[in-house]
Amino acid sequence: MVHGVDAVAGILSRCSERHLNIVLRTGLLFLLIACSGAVVAASPPVDVIADCVLCHGTDGRGNEVVRAPRIAGMEAWYLERQLVAFQRGWRGTQVADDPGREMRLVTVMLDAEEFGPIAAWFAAQETPDPQPTLTGAVERGRQHYSLCAQCHGARGEGRQSLGAPALAGQNDWYLARQLHLYRHRLRGQVREDSYGMQMLAMIGTLIDDQAVLDVVAYINTFSERPGIAVAAPHADGPGS
Amino acid sequence: MVPGYSRRKVLELIGAAGGSAASYQVAAALGLLTAPGPMVKANVQRLRGARRRVVILGAGVAGLVAAYELDRAGYDCVVLEASHRPGGRVLTLRGGDIVDEVGHRQVCHFDRDPALYFNAGAARIPADHVALLQYCRELQVPLEVFVNDNRNALVHDDRLFGGRPVRAREFITDARGFVSELLAKSVFSERLSQPFDAPDAERLLDFIRAYGDLDSNHFYRGSSRAGYRQGGFIVPGERKQPLDFTALLHSDFWRYQMHWAESNDQAATMMQPVGGMDAIIDAFMGRVGRLVTLNAIVRRIHLEHQGVRVAYAVNGQEQRLRADYCINSIPTHLTAGLDHNFPRDYVAALRVVERGKLFKIGLQAKERFWEAERIYGGISWTNQDITQIWYPPGGFHSPKGILLGAYTFGDAGGEKFANMTPAQRIDVAIEQGERLHPGYRGYIENGVSVPWHRMNHMLGCSARWRPEDRRLHYARLQQPVGAHYMVGDQISYHPGWQEGAVRSAHFALADIDRRVQADLALQAWN
Ligand SMILES: Cc1cc2nc3c(=O)[nH]c(=O)nc-3n(C[C@H](O)[C@H](O)[C@H](O)COP(=O)(O)OP(=O)(O)OC[C@H]3O[C@@H](n4cnc5c(N)ncnc54)[C@H](O)[C@@H]3O)c2cc1C
Numbered sequence: 003m004v005h006g007v008d009a010v011a012g013i014l015s016r017c018s019e020r021h022l023n024i025v026l027r028t029g030l031l032f033l034l035i036a037c038s039g040a041v042v043a044a045s046p047p048v049d050v051i052a053d054c055v056l057c058h059g060t061d062g063r064g065n066e067v068v069r070a071p072r073i074a075g076m077e078a079w080y081l082e083r084q085l086v087a088f089q090r091g092w093r094g095t096q097v098a099d100d101p102g103r104e105m106r107l108v109t110v111m112l113d114a115e116e117f118g119p120i121a122a123w124f125a126a127q128e129t130p131d132p133q134p135t136l137t138g139a140v141e142r143g144r145q146h147y148s149l150c151a152q153c154h155g156a157r158g159e160g161r162q163s164l165g166a167p168a169l170a171g172q173n174d175w176y177l178a179r180q181l182h183l184y185r186h187r188l189r190g191q192v193r194e195d196s197y198g199m200q201m202l203a204m205i206g207t208l209i210d211d212q213a214v215l216d217v218v219a220y221i222n223t224f225s226e227r228p229g230i231a232v233a234a235p236h237a238d239g240p241g242s
Numbered sequence: 243m244v245p246g247y248s249r250r251k252v253l254e255l256i257g258a259a260g261g262s263a264a265s266y267q268v269a270a271a272l273g274l275l276t277a278p279g280p281m282v283k284a285n286v287q288r289l290r291g292a293r294r295r296v297v298i299l300g301a302g303v304a305g306l307v308a309a310y311e312l313d314r315a316g317y318d319c320v321v322l323e324a325s326h327r328p329g330g331r332v333l334t335l336r337g338g339d340i341v342d343e344v345g346h347r348q349v350c351h352f353d354r355d356p357a358l359y360f361n362a363g364a365a366r367i368p369a370d371h372v373a374l375l376q377y378c379r380e381l382q383v384p385l386e387v388f389v390n391d392n393r394n395a396l397v398h399d400d401r402l403f404g405g406r407p408v409r410a411r412e413f414i415t416d417a418r419g420f421v422s423e424l425l426a427k428s429v430f431s432e433r434l435s436q437p438f439d440a441p442d443a444e445r446l447l448d449f450i451r452a453y454g455d456l457d458s459n460h461f462y463r464g465s466s467r468a469g470y471r472q473g474g475f476i477v478p479g480e481r482k483q484p485l486d487f488t489a490l491l492h493s494d495f496w497r498y499q500m501h502w503a504e505s506n507d508q509a510a511t512m513m514q515p516v517g518g519m520d521a522i523i524d525a526f527m528g529r530v531g532r533l534v535t536l537n538a539i540v541r542r543i544h545l546e547h548q549g550v551r552v553a554y555a556v557n558g559q560e561q562r563l564r565a566d567y568c569i570n571s572i573p574t575h576l577t578a579g580l581d582h583n584f585p586r587d588y589v590a591a592l593r594v595v596e597r598g599k600l601f602k603i604g605l606q607a608k609e610r611f612w613e614a615e616r617i618y619g620g621i622s623w624t625n626q627d628i629t630q631i632w633y634p635p636g637g638f639h640s641p642k643g644i645l646l647g648a649y650t651f652g653d654a655g656g657e658k659f660a661n662m663t664p665a666q667r668i669d670v671a672i673e674q675g676e677r678l679h680p681g682y683r684g685y686i687e688n689g690v691s692v693p694w695h696r697m698n699h700m701l702g703c704s705a706r707w708r709p710e711d712r713r714l715h716y717a718r719l720q721q722p723v724g725a726h727y728m729v730g731d732q733i734s735y736h737p738g739w740q741e742g743a744v745r746s747a748h749f750a751l752a753d754i755d756r757r758v759q760a761d762l763a764l765q766a767w768n
């Protein structure tokens with residue numbers, strides 16, 4: 003499980019900023035585990051992972067058609083907290099939130115002790131950055147984003163100290179859907195869920211659907227940087 | 243072509259000179275013959291010594307048909323199936339079976355008796371689904387009649403007669419009678435009789451009278467078609483009072499349920515395999531089971547310049563294989579989430595197909611109380627969430643029976659049930675069934691529920707194409723990309739029917755056969 007230096011470098015050259023520090027961190031984690039001689043007990047049950055990727059796609063790359071976002075390369079601390087959030091019913095209990103309810107069902111059959119290894123596993127997966135699916139006015143989005151940047155980072159890289167996850171590299175349709183959930187009081191409604199409530203307090207600045215599209219379009223620009231190999235599908239596929 | 247002559251003229255001349263066989267060949271060459279009728283046989287040509295490897299993803303009807311035909315023709319086949327069982331959406335549940343619903347794995351608690359089974363997926367086969375029926379004949383799957391339409395079954399609607407159910411025959415007979423009476427009156431008026439001369443108008447009136455069972459004055463005064471109130475055997479039958487037509491209008495039964503068995507796919511004679519729909523799967527597995535790997539979850543599909551590479555997980559361990567062709571029956575919405583290198587337009591097409599949310603409940607009854615109510619097979623309809631109750635079409639007068647206690651088509655209904663716990667679903671089904679059959683609860687021993695959009699490796703049935711998306715994307719998915727073929731009922735004009743799955747497999751097989759034969763011919767030429 004230990005990444006060789008070359009392997010780590012190889013991964014770094016291929017992944018976006020969103021995943022960079024995560025890969026580093028998990029890489030270090032594995033090194034630490036290996037050095038301290040600790041058992042690599044951190045591997046989650048394969049049938050649980052199989053359940054997750056059924057919806058979230060191979061390695062957790064995200065699958066729009068079943069509305070399950072990318073969780074590959076996501077910060078382990080955020081991922082784990084969301085599993086807790088679903089299990090405790092902070093997310094995924096509202097009648098108008100079918101995707102959330104589908105996700106919640108999965109967490110209630112799991113033991114919270116399994117969340118850590120599951121989160122670590124997905125945090126260590128690499129998948130290509132998703133293709134943009136939405137369009138909006140990027141310039142207006144940039145203006146909206148100035149507030150968001152305080153917590154989510156200037157380029158959507160996230161800030162663990164504030165509990166705010168990375169937004170860059172996430173599926174744009176999913177980001178839009180979450181902002182929609184906050185706007186319609188379907189997420190961040192439970193007092194215990196302090197981070198959800200912090201985010202809720204910020205949503206007022208996005209006054210309509212257009213503002214949501216604009217800010218998401220701006221977030222999309224974070225992963226469109228040169229030097230990042232996005233495994234884009236072939237334009238016309240291999241000939242036969 | 244000979245100048246100045248029509249094609250037909252040319253044909254006549256050739257026919258005169260060389261006989262009809264000659265003109266047939268020429269006509270075929272000129273493309274003058276209408277295409278042969280719908281393809282109901284696969285006809286993959288034998289390989290005769292050459293080797294070709296095909297990997298088939300999914301062991302549902304489409305995958306098994308493909309494996310069966312290719313294996314017969316000498317291809318090397320591997321079938322990878324994610325589930326612990328073959329069959330996909332052909333799922334017959336019996337006591338002890340696992341229902342692999344994500345988030346709610348259930349066990350079916352029916353008595354362990356082969357007669358007590360529930361077709362939780364496919365359940366009925368119309369006579370027009372000839373390709374599937376051809377396999378039933380060939381593989382000797384015994385069939386029996388499936389009762390889809392039963393005039394003694396019930397119509398229940400909260401808005402109708404205070405929720406008192408009526409027999410379908412009453413509703414249908416009276417509704418027809420009233421409509422016929424109105425129509426007969428208007429035939430006498432100028433406008434409608436205009437296009438008819440007097441004798442034709444007379445015939446039209448006779449037609450209407452027969453259609454609605456009107457009296458000689460063209461009034462509807464009830465009909466024995468609705469069943470007798472009493473008598474009819476030893477003493478004269480006494481007709482029922484016709485129902486109130488305005489009340490009938492206020493129910494929604496006439497919107498589609500009343501005409502259910504008129505549609506091509508739902509009309510008598512319908513059939514089912516004896517003992518459960520999975521008899522079809524068993525028959526295929528008997529022939530090609532050795533080629534099927536269960537618990538093999540496909541994760542990656544990579545198109546290569548020639549052939550396809552596939553990676554799949556068994557117990558979390560990834561394995562790889564390469565094949566000349568890949569036939570993929572994995573639902574489009576799951577294929578979209580795999581690691582693949584499909585071209586953009588293909589991905590776009592995969593993304594537009596929406597997943598349906600069909601939902602079924604099976605209930606074990608300790609007594610066939612419905613037969614005492616003169617209901618043998620068929621469907622009762624209700625405007626409650628359960629939508630319908632099906633009575634077993636066979637095993638009449640045996641002690642116990644499996645009812646279908648709910649079957650919803652719409653997304654809202656499917657979601658509603660899916661969001662309950664399995665126990666709650668059964669409870670709701672019983673409570674609503676009680677409105678049709680007082681005492682229902684006392685007869686039901688246990689039940690099992692299957693929300694298809696929550697089932698493992700499936701997450702939906704059936705595929706839904708909006709007309710616009712069909713126009714833009716269907717052909718793209720039907721055609722191969724490299725050596726990769728999408729198949730299944732999802733890639734047909736019959737999603738939600740096994741026949742669609744069979745035909746789409748045949749479509750892919752024909753194309754592979756054509757390519758392989760061209761390939762072999764070229765090799766021989768060189
Ligand atoms: C409620 C309901 C009622 C129906 N009623 C009828 C009816 O009355 N008559 C009728 O003819 N048809 C009916 N159908 C439709 C019929 O069941 C389907 O048309 C048919 O079974 C589809 O076969 P298929 O091979 O195309 O797909 P499926 O049966 O869905 O097969 C796909 C297979 O792929 C497997 N798979 C998925 N993901 C992976 C992966 N990653 N790796 C490997 N394998 C994978 C699945 O486990 C599955 O076995 C009904 C269906 C439902 C759900």
